Amino acid sequence: MELARLVGEISVEIGRQVGLLIERTGYVTHLIVGNDHSIEIPHLDRYRVAHSRLRGLRLFHTHLKEQPLNQEDLMDLVLNRFDSITAACVDKDGIPKFFFSAFINPDPDAKEPWILSPKQYPGQLKYGYSEQVEALESEFTKKTSNLKESQKENRAFLVGVYDVRKMKRSPEHSMEELKELCRTAGIHVVDTYMQKRDPDPRTVVGKGKLQEIILTSVHKDIEHLIFDLELTPSQAKKISDATDLKIIDRTQLILDIFSKNAKSRDGKLQVELAQLKYLKNRLSELDDNMSRLTGGIGGRGPGETKLEIGNRRVEEKINRLENELKDLKRRRELNRKSRSRNEIPIVGIVGYTNAGKSTLLNALTNSTVIAEDKLFATLDPTTRRIRFPEEREIIISDTVGFIHDLPPDLSQAFKATLEELGDADLLLHVVDVTNPNYTEQMEAVDTILNSLQLNEIPRMVVFNKADGLDEETYGNLQKNGALLVSAMTREGLSRLLDLIEYEIWKKKEQKLLEVTPS
Numbered sequence: 001m002e003l004a005r006l007v008g009e010i011s012v013e014i015g016r017q018v019g020l021l022i023e024r025t026g027y028v029t030h031l032i033v034g035n036d037h038s039i040e041i042p043h044l045d046r047y048r049v050a051h052s053r054l055r056g057l058r059l060f061h062t063h064l065k066e067q068p069l070n071q072e073d074l075m076d077l078v079l080n081r082f083d084s085i086t087a088a089c090v091d092k093d094g095i096p097k098f099f100f101s102a103f104i105n106p107d108p109d110a111k112e113p114w115i116l117s118p119k120q121y122p123g124q125l126k127y128g129y130s131e132q133v134e135a136l137e138s139e140f141t142k143k144t145s146n147l148k149e150s151q152k153e154n155r156a157f158l159v160g161v162y163d164v165r166k167m168k169r170s171p172e173h174s175m176e177e178l179k180e181l182c183r184t185a186g187i188h189v190v191d192t193y194m195q196k197r198d199p200d201p202r203t204v205v206g207k208g209k210l211q212e213i214i215l216t217s218v219h220k221d222i223e224h225l226i227f228d229l230e231l232t233p234s235q236a237k238k239i240s241d242a243t244d245l246k247i248i249d250r251t252q253l254i255l256d257i258f259s260k261n262a263k264s265r266d267g268k269l270q271v272e273l274a275q276l277k278y279l280k281n282r283l284s285e286l287d288d289n290m291s292r293l294t295g296g297i298g299g300r301g302p303g304e305t306k307l308e309i310g311n312r313r314v315e316e317k318i319n320r321l322e323n324e325l326k327d328l329k330r331r332r333e334l335n336r337k338s339r340s341r342n343e344i345p346i347v348g349i350v351g352y353t354n355a356g357k358s359t360l361l362n363a364l365t366n367s368t369v370i371a372e373d374k375l376f377a378t379l380d381p382t383t384r385r386i387r388f389p390e391e392r393e394i395i396i397s398d399t400v401g402f403i404h405d406l407p408p409d410l411s412q413a414f415k416a417t418l419e420e421l422g423d424a425d426l427l428l429h430v431v432d433v434t435n436p437n438y439t440e441q442m443e444a445v446d447t448i449l450n451s452l453q454l455n456e457i458p459r460m461v462v463f464n465k466a467d468g469l470d471e472e473t474y475g476n477l478q479k480n481g482a483l484l485v486s487a488m489t490r491e492g493l494s495r496l497l498d499l500i501e502y503e504i505w506k507k508k509e510q511k512l513l514e515v516t517p518s
Helices: 002-014 071-079 129-145 171-184 207-219 233-242 250-261 265-280 306-341 357-365 408-423 438-451 471-479 493-515
Strands: 018-023 028-033 057-063 084-090 096-104 114-116 155-162 188-196 224-227 246-249 346-351 382-388 392-398 426-432 459-464
Touching (some): 071 084, 071 114, 071 207, 096 129, 155 207, 207 224, 224 250, 246 250, 250 265, 357 493
Parallel strands (some): 346 392, 346 426
Antiparallel strands (some): 084 096
């Protein structure tokens, strides 16, 4: 109480709010002087706090007017994970008249992330603060221990802002796909938020809504804020400045998945190149140090900043990777020429990601290519041979899956991976017929194939996962002549092989017979 009176007297004398950050031992770590209506909490990086734990600091500050804790006070409480926050309303002599306190609500599903204590007068203050905080922390620990191991780490809040006028699919479908990308990356989705509007040029969702999202994220022990669009460098910086959460956009998420799944030298180089091009425009100055790096004649002046050095090193590495990829491309062209001299027909498997392309390749060739129920499980092209009667064989090639709205840098990586399709005699467009949005996915694949100028190559649509259809849908598709297969149960595979054989050899033989005079 003596400390509260002393701080109150100083606050009244200078006409500003004064705050103290106090450790549980009673040691004062910070003295904060604000203005007449607020204080600004300093950066507390040294006082890192584990997930589901409080920071070990409480905030005590003065209010010069008789007002309770405001929204800014309560946000400071939650965002900094303070043990508690207390405001002392002082009279004209600096003597505390009454106190307002608040604690973080340990229930992550509560409507408000804080618990407000009733107004207390000096005579009502009680001992036992440490016991109260320990009880609160045990509640946090209990809530965390009830979670599965997979739900304790890499927790994410997904944010989608959609201009429906420019979209070829619904926002709901886009958000579902982002959830699947998160599942593939090993991220546990805790909460989502969607808006149908033009993205705010500064914070995507607007300043007020961003604060709400950050508040919810901190309260629910969320580590990642993932946006269903590619953030501009200025948006990423603005959002990062507002929170300690890790900010990720859709492009970063896909790049991370690509990085995990790339196995070949070519695939790893393509992913690294795409990552560097993404990073290049997002390098920012960490400080304003313009110190001179070299001395002597020609070396005077401000020298290079850290930003310039970073940009130059990234540019050098991009050039080196591009040269390596050119060498690999030349080797691939030699391999393709060797195959074409042997006149072995090539069949390329294409389709939306997770349509079952690798599983189909395994079923057709009795091989063991990695096939998982995840997006982009297969990144590097895989080729196998299939032998047909009459000593004929084909090379069948599995490719990386396609996806909506692929960013430009990733598109280049895709094109390099898919360039072998240009020599294909037939493309098998594999469709996950059980996906409710399979028609939209088919359109996305057609768009990418057309952009790669592969629209002239004969294409066969294969509706995979037919074993997951109900009888009515199966019958309707069959009436319309759809080629229904199941790579898992091997249903329809013999018919598919017959059609491949007909398309590659028998169709050509029939045409030759038609033009040959009798």
